[in-house]
Amino acid sequence: MRLTLKIWRQSGPDAPGRFVTYEHNDVNPHMSFLEMLDVLNQQLIQKGEEPIAFDHDCREGICGMCSMVINGVPHGPQRATTTCQLHMRHFKDGDVITIEPWRARAFPVIKDLVVDRSAFDRIIAAGGYISVNTGSAPEAASILVPKPDADRAFDAAACIGCGACVAACPNASAMLFTAAKVAHLNSLPQGQPERYQRVVRMVAQMEKEGFGACTNHGECEAVCPKEISLDTIAQLNRDLLAASLRGVRP
Ligand code: SF4
Ligand code: FES
Structure with missing residues (x-):
C-alpha cells in the first residue's frame, strides 16, 4: 500500500x-498502525532525519499509551480499538x-505526537485508592459482592487511562475517565469508607488540572x-x- x-x-x-x-510506499495491510510508523521512522533515521516521537508501551490495547488522533478521531476509525490494535487493512491504497x-x-x-498526561495521575492520586491493610490475598468469598455491583465495577475498571475521551470532547472534559475511576471503587464494598471524599477530591483535582x-x-x-x-x-x-x-469538602 502507498x-x-x-x-x-x-x-x-x-x-x-x-x-x-x-509519502509512505512500504505499508503492508497486516501491519498495525504503530508498526507502519516504525517503518516510516526507520526510513527517516536512514535518511538522517529526526524520527517521529509517539507514545506506546504494551501494543496490546492494555496500557493506554498509544495516544494519537487519526483523521480527526482519537485512536482512529475502528470502534472500541486502540491505535496499537488498529491495522492498516482498514485503510485503502492511496x-x-x-x-x-x-x-x-491539560x-x-x-514532542510531536507525545503529550503529558500526568494530570490523570494526579486525579488518581486525589482519590483513586482504598485505605485497607495489604497482606496476603484474602479468601475470595470473605467479602461478598453482589453480581450487578461486581459487573459495574469491572466494566469501569476497564478504563486504561488513554485520554481519548478528553481529546474527543469539545470541552476537553475528563469526566468519563474520572467517572470510570470513581465508579470502579465506589461500586465495591471496599470502596465505601472513602466513597464521598473520593468523588469530591477527584472532581476537584480534575477541575484544578484545567479540564x-x-x-x-x-x-x-x-x-x-x-x-x-x-452511565458512569x-x-x-x-x-x-x-x-x-x-x-x-475536598
Ligand atoms: S474512559 Fe477515557 S481514558 Fe478511560 S479508556 Fe475510555 S477513552 Fe481512555
Ligand atoms: S500501546 Fe498499550 S494500549 Fe496501545
Whole structure:
C-alpha cells in the first residue's frame, strides 16, 4: 500500500508545530498502525532525519499509551480499538491520513505526537485508592459482592487511562475517565469508607488540572476504546450530589 501521511511535528513544548507530509510506499495491510510508523521512522533515521516521537508501551490495547488522533478521531476509525490494535487493512491504497497528538490544555504536547498526561495521575492520586491493610490475598468469598455491583465495577475498571475521551470532547472534559475511576471503587464494598471524599477530591483535582466541564456531547463514549459507558458519569453525579448534601469538602 502507498499512503500520504500528514503528521504533526513539534520539536518541544514551546516550539511551534506544523504538519509535515510523508509519502509512505512500504505499508503492508497486516501491519498495525504503530508498526507502519516504525517503518516510516526507520526510513527517516536512514535518511538522517529526526524520527517521529509517539507514545506506546504494551501494543496490546492494555496500557493506554498509544495516544494519537487519526483523521480527526482519537485512536482512529475502528470502534472500541486502540491505535496499537488498529491495522492498516482498514485503510485503502492511496489514502491520505492525518495524524495529530491529543489536543487539550491539560495535556500539553511534549514532542510531536507525545503529550503529558500526568494530570490523570494526579486525579488518581486525589482519590483513586482504598485505605485497607495489604497482606496476603484474602479468601475470595470473605467479602461478598453482589453480581450487578461486581459487573459495574469491572466494566469501569476497564478504563486504561488513554485520554481519548478528553481529546474527543469539545470541552476537553475528563469526566468519563474520572467517572470510570470513581465508579470502579465506589461500586465495591471496599470502596465505601472513602466513597464521598473520593468523588469530591477527584472532581476537584480534575477541575484544578484545567479540564473542561461535561455538557453531555457523548463524544467520549463514542471514541473510548474500552467502551466505558456514560452511565458512569451519571453515577459520579449522584455520588457528588450525595456528598454535597453530607457537607463533604475536598
Ligand atoms: S474512559 Fe475510555 S477513552 Fe477515557 S481514558 Fe478511560 S479508556 Fe481512555
Ligand atoms: S500501546 Fe498499550 S494500549 Fe496501545
